[in-house]
Amino acid sequence: MSGSSPIWRNPWAWSPSWPTDMADTEQIKELILSSKRLAAADMAAIKAAAPLTKAFFAETLRCYVLHKYMLDPAAELPENFSALTELSLARSMRISPELVKEFDLAKSCDGASSAMAKKVLLFMAIQRELGIELPAMESARLTTLAALAELAWGELEKSPAWEGKLEA
Amino acid sequence: MIQKAADVKLKVLPVLATAEHLYYYEGPCRFGFGEALQPGYDRLANAQKVEQFLTKVKECCSEGIELMEPVYLERTDDWDNHEAMWEKAAGPARECDFAVCMQGIACDDLIMEFGERFKKPIATTPISGFSGTITVATMKAKSADYEAYGFYKWEDLARTMRTLRARKVIQTTRILCITRFGSTTSYSSVDSFNSYEAITSKLGVRFRFLNLHEFFDQLSPAVEGGNPTTPGRKTPDLTDEDLKAAEAITDELIAGAEECAMAREKILPSAIAYVMIRKNMDLKDCCGFTMPCPDACSTRRLNEIGFTACLTHSLNMEQGIPSACEYDVDAVLSQQALIAVSGKRPYMGNTCPIPMENGHLSARFGTTPEQLAKLEALADNENLYMMQHSVAHRRIADPDKNAKYAIRNFAYDQGFGATIRYDFDADAGRKMTFCRFSPDGSKLFIGSGEIVMGGGYAGYNCSQLVYFKVKDQAKTWKAQCLAGNHCTLVYGDYVRELTDLAESLGVEPVVAD
Numbered sequence: 001m002s003g004s005s006p007i008w009r010n011p012w013a014w015s016p017s018w019p020t021d022m023a024d025t026e027q028i029k030e031l032i033l034s035s036k037r038l039a040a041a042d043m044a045a046i047k048a049a050a051p052l053t054k055a056f057f058a059e060t061l062r063c064y065v066l067h068k069y070m071l072d073p074a075a076e077l078p079e080n081f082s083a084l085t086e087l088s089l090a091r092s093m094r095i096s097p098e099l100v101k102e103f104d105l106a107k108s109c110d111g112a113s114s115a116m117a118k119k120v121l122l123f124m125a126i127q128r129e130l131g132i133e134l135p136a137m138e139s140a141r142l143t144t145l146a147a148l149a150e151l152a153w154g155e156l157e158k159s160p161a162w163e164g165k166l167e168a
Numbered sequence: 169m170i171q172k173a174a175d176v177k178l179k180v181l182p183v184l185a186t187a188e189h190l191y192y193y194e195g196p197c198r199f200g201f202g203e204a205l206q207p208g209y210d211r212l213a214n215a216q217k218v219e220q221f222l223t224k225v226k227e228c229c230s231e232g233i234e235l236m237e238p239v240y241l242e243r244t245d246d247w248d249n250h251e252a253m254w255e256k257a258a259g260p261a262r263e264c265d266f267a268v269c270m271q272g273i274a275c276d277d278l279i280m281e282f283g284e285r286f287k288k289p290i291a292t293t294p295i296s297g298f299s300g301t302i303t304v305a306t307m308k309a310k311s312a313d314y315e316a317y318g319f320y321k322w323e324d325l326a327r328t329m330r331t332l333r334a335r336k337v338i339q340t341t342r343i344l345c346i347t348r349f350g351s352t353t354s355y356s357s358v359d360s361f362n363s364y365e366a367i368t369s370k371l372g373v374r375f376r377f378l379n380l381h382e383f384f385d386q387l388s389p390a391v392e393g394g395n396p397t398t399p400g401r402k403t404p405d406l407t408d409e410d411l412k413a414a415e416a417i418t419d420e421l422i423a424g425a426e427e428c429a430m431a432r433e434k435i436l437p438s439a440i441a442y443v444m445i446r447k448n449m450d451l452k453d454c455c456g457f458t459m460p461c462p463d464a465c466s467t468r469r470l471n472e473i474g475f476t477a478c479l480t481h482s483l484n485m486e487q488g489i490p491s492a493c494e495y496d497v498d499a500v501l502s503q504q505a506l507i508a509v510s511g512k513r514p515y516m517g518n519t520c521p522i523p524m525e526n527g528h529l530s531a532r533f534g535t536t537p538e539q540l541a542k543l544e545a546l547a548d549n550e551n552l553y554m555m556q557h558s559v560a561h562r563r564i565a566d567p568d569k570n571a572k573y574a575i576r577n578f579a580y581d582q583g584f585g586a587t588i589r590y591d592f593d594a595d596a597g598r599k600m601t602f603c604r605f606s607p608d609g610s611k612l613f614i615g616s617g618e619i620v621m622g623g624g625y626a627g628y629n630c631s632q633l634v635y636f637k638v639k640d641q642a643k644t645w646k647a648q649c650l651a652g653n654h655c656t657l658v659y660g661d662y663v664r665e666l667t668d669l670a671e672s673l674g675v676e677p678v679v680a681d
Binding site: 111116119120121123124125127128133134136139140141 | 217
């Protein structure tokens, strides 16, 4: 870990050319670990909120997704979910092809794309973390992160595990 | 009801075959790591694929293509295949015209079974990747009766759906044939279809007949005791409403004409005939029309009533309803083919080359020395053709907007028989496509050209014509000789679309160039 690295000071200070300049594998590792830590913190905040409000959930879930996508929530980003996924994939590819291997391998041999696999793995993580099951076809039609939050919130409301924990 | 070509919808059924792994394992059909191997991953991943597939198929749908609610053929790695799934699919499968299938590994057999059970044309799409050929090849090997398509590009799916819609237009065409003698040919169009039974069997087209004299009797109000040809029967004779409709059409035609050479009372009988023909088409659920010229003319009743069918054909054609002179059912269907592939409004007529012989263009029926002199002055006049009949109309150039027109009489001496005159001069340089089925329906002659000039706008009778140049006059004529005289045209280049349509009908396309 390099404390003097500008990446470490602000790991989300993206610029289009930035990832290609990252020769330091330590920096890459730190970025990945940092994104995981931040995403985990977001999810922990959702679970700890008492009561959990819809607005807080939507905002924190957005941060969770963007951190998992290694994107800066404070940056100007596209609204479209698919565009965000593609952007994340492209940036990950520039940092290290190893980062997208997971999605490539999950494509299977029947026509799925890396972006589709990345989305599905994100949904799997959300389902696991929140103890819900997202409706499949609705999840496939999501176009924004706000819509994802809306869909997940609806499932939280139906879940006995979340009963009494959500804002009335 | 008159179902126009524009009303015909191709019902497309998305058939979604998916497989879901129920357990964690890896092997030759399962790969990935982490959560991608967990139960539940396929449920979400399949949904993503389905959504992508439906989005792509929707993008391929053009006007006239109706996308139905999808049918799901779902299985797990238990290799289940329950009858309940097929029972659920049966209703939509029966209703559809074309099944567009999404399948991947371990689902090809489901698509094949769908095709075998319901015997509808099926297609695999680019989303299936290498799987695309599996079902298609297997089905074709099982029986030539199975219609299966494999698309590796989405644009090919889009094109084929347009073709299949056009094919459905042809297959659902019902033609009202007003006949005097035999129901197959009239005395002036012996090159029309020589066997309606064969055409029905091959193309699905149906023919409904009405006796000419019975129809003529209907052109006046009902009389006590029934019409002379059908005493005691109720017949759809001219009513006050019919007359009002005919009068309104007459007034509208006169008001909109750049020039009208006919008195209102001379136009009215032709408008009445139009209204009554449409009434009979509606009663017999027909979307196409023809009646004889010489056979009808010699009854002397056209003269007695004071009309010709020219106006009916013009008004039908400008509304996208095929309608041909001289009891030429072949020309009716040729028009329908052009309407189906183009959505445009056809024109039809006697079609032949204007040959250059001994340094001069030879005269043909309808040509004038002035017109030929004008054509001879052109630099490129070696490959001229003409199409001639007084059934031009207002929407040849634009199906949604009336062009300027004139009204002149067909009969020189007595001044009856309303015809619409259209100025083809205004369209010089425009591309056009023309066609005609062979008399046995086994071939479709397809030609193309470019409008050169018109003729007969200021004339009377059957002198209205359009001159156009083709790529090769001799080759075009040779190909046309396999089809016959009355060709029909629309503006634009539809050679490829007509070729596709012919092939999908099992008809040999004979392309002139």
